[in-house]
Amino acid sequence: MGKSCPQCGSYVGRNNATSQCYSTWLHRYAVLLVIATFLLVILGGTVTSKGAGLAVPDWPTSYGYGMFELPWMMWVGNIFWEHLHRLAGAAVGILCIVMAAWLWISQQHRPWLRWGGIGLLGLVILQGVMGGLRVTELSIVLAITHGVMGQLFLCLTVFIAAATSAYWASGDQQDIGRDGLDRLRVFRYLGRFSVFFFVVLLIQLILGAAMRHSEAGLAIFDFPSAYGQLVPPFSQSGIAEATEKMLDEGDTWLAAYFTPMQVAVHFAHRVWAIVVLSVGGWFIVRLLRDAIGQPLLLRPAVAIALMLIMQAALGASVIWSGRHSEVATAHQALGAAILATSALLLVRLMRLNLRSVMPSNQGGRVVDLQTPTSSSSLKVVGA
């Protein structure tokens, strides 16, 4: 057990030499919130994959019952998944209330984190309302927004978990290695690139959500080709003609031809996947090369590399399996995991960049990397 923090009174973790407060239990609770939110995102993905989003037509009630009062015997078919998603959302909401209160009480010295907790609570409420309105208003736009916001909410929980970690508390103690200022510049570049990579992933998330909620998951039903070609047809007649060439007698699943918009969204998701893999590949290679000795950067980088490969394979499997619901959900869940891990990497890089320490053989002083671009203009602070 660590010492009591002089600033907030909470227990200090193993890195009790840090100048900032670090509560072991607060961090553990934040990690629990990340896990709970991730499970909630998977449940949401399951609801969409199974077409269960409207299986319970009313909200905030469920078939006229209060959320916690729906009789077990009514949890049949897809009601099970939709109602479970609602209950899981409520559970995460309760976790968020506790988290917001805990941060507000314990983090007086970090007002931005206190307001981060309030933001978390506001976002979970907004997300719940949006999910409900998606049901009552029968809105696809709201459904897409709900899907995207869910994963951004997951990223926020990751940020709070990172901000309450021992690593964060010891951020101003980071020794970035032997090469001094040159390496600081590299990390600054990687920090900017991590933001770029996150935005690239976010665009792919929006495209994926739009594709799923507009029932375009199989709008191009062959892979790696698209209607037997490199580029699919984008006119209604072209789609109809190509579909007739492709489909077999037993293919009853396609009740109507896909629309040009569905094909376009699906194709954009595929093309952007190439962008994601390219940008992600470049980012990971740079990290593996430049972040030696930084396990807190290398671990998520390796994880992202492995997940990107798996994600590409899962994306193809969604098509080859005829959009099997479990495969589609795994694709969505892994996408969320990649986004959340990239958010963690982003936060860690930013933290490293904002408050880093030169190696002891170069003075051991804290440097501010926010303004300079050349070594001559680096401003040394906190000497």
Added chain:
Amino acid sequence: MGNVSCRLLATTVLFLVLGVGGLPATAETSTSKINIGGIDQPGAVIKGVIKFGSKVVKRKPIRMDADRNCAAVHSEKVLDQVRIFGKNGDHNVLQNVFVWVSKGLKSKKYASPKAAAVIDQTGCLYEPHVSGVMIGQKLHILNSDNTQHNVKAAVGRKTLFNQASGEGSTIEQVFKKSQDIVLKCDVHSWMSAHVRVMDHPYFAVTQDDGTFEIRGLPPGDYEISTWHEYRRYKPDQSPVSVTIGMGETKEVTVTYKSKSKKKKKKKTQ
């Protein structure tokens, strides 16, 4: 539920009395006689059969294990509801083909029937699977199952309504314009039905022997169109031109064939 049964019985008796009892349940041809110049004249009849002229592929069974209440109702495998052929294994005729007069009618506002069209959710399937209603006519969607359903109605990608449908309940809807509506139950993902909203009463759906009958037509030149849910089944002629006189009966035969694939299948499904 009792009230619904009474209404159904009364509707059937009314149809028999009016001499249209032989019509498919969804065809709301209100009378076999028409009024021309203030005098009742016998209406013409177009009847026929929809044949099927291709090799029949094996229909896939529906897995109902997501809800044991559904699975318990059926002692035998339930096959996909998209392609249903004739009764007693007759694969030469096709059920659930929607047939309607697509051209030749005078543009006027036809009165909608007072009797409601009925679709029942029974055995976790929609019965009938394909039907038609007139603009302004009530559509009752019943739930005879011992389980919960929801009824989601969509035109294309646009959802019109999504309502809970508990045991023994009835959903009533009235549509104001011609459209092709797909009903779906999101609780039981295999459940779907097609409802065509028509602006006239001259339509029918083929029965389990592939036949249909449209009664009460005034004399004239018409075009008869047909539609089947399964996209690859194409009619040998559509529309079919028919010239019919006062009180005449004309027979129409349309053969559906499965459109052959031109290219070797590449995808896996």
